[in-house]
Amino acid sequence: SHVMTYYFMKDSTAASSNEWIGVTYVDDLPLEDGVGGTTNEVGVTSLGDGTAGSGVSAFKMVFSSGGDFTSMQDSNGDDLPLGDALSAELGAGILTNGSEPSQTVTTNFVLNSLTSVADEPTQYASAFEVTSLEQDGLAVGRLTGVDIDTDGLLRATYSNGTSEPIIRVALVRFANEQGLTQQSNTAWKESIASGEGLAGEATTGTFGDINSSALEQANVNLTTELIDLIIAQRNFQANSRALEINNQLNQTVLNIR
Secondary structure, three states: OOOEEEEEEEOOOOOOOOEEEEEEEEOOEEOEOOOOOOOOOOOOOOHHHHOOOOOOOOEEEEEOOOOEEEEEEOOOOOEOOOOOOEEEEOOOOOOOOOOOOOOEEEEOOOOOOOOOOOOOOEOOOOOOOOOOOOOOOOOOOOEEEEEEOOOOEEEEEEOOOOEEEEEEOEEEEOOOHHHOEEOOOOOEEOOOOOOOOEEEEOOOOOOOOOOOOOOOOOOOOHHHHHHHHHHHHHHHHHHHHHHHHHHHHHHHHHOOO
């Protein structure tokens, strides 16, 4: 995040006392004028003191004797048409983290349309005071968490209160899941027996939901498996008894004299 500050000073060369020179600072440094100079400095008292180079650093605010906003002028003294803005580069002195230094900041106090003056600045005959303050930007956000929705959308949340979608998890269905070829304990591969995979999104068509941070429990019928285990144990006991009886018969035959 960066802090931008506007400074306003009376124009010493103006015939009216209702004309102000404005300059812009970001992080306590003046904006550059687009050609490498820093003419947009606190202390200028007329547009002529801040018009070196491209002349886009300083600007003038003109008010009527009643305090109504009349116009905004560029550093050459030309009125700024509605919708236009002044641009100034941030420069390498402000963007010290490797960002592109030629990025610009636009300044435009002519916010009203042709039919509305609700957003115009005003000049009061009183001591300076802040009447309203609002922020339309966001501070730098750091990754705080990752969530996966039931439809497979992976969304990242950040410390500045924003969230952004990153990617969507795809699902694949096979005509014969039992025909997949096992590659490892958790990896399976398509085979001729399984058929070709049909890709799609969760919650659509025949695809189910995605449950994030959930551990799948056993997907077998415990009663059936328990009965099969008992039957297998009984069969093992029967086979063991048959082998025991056969051994006894052999011993009996060998002991006949």
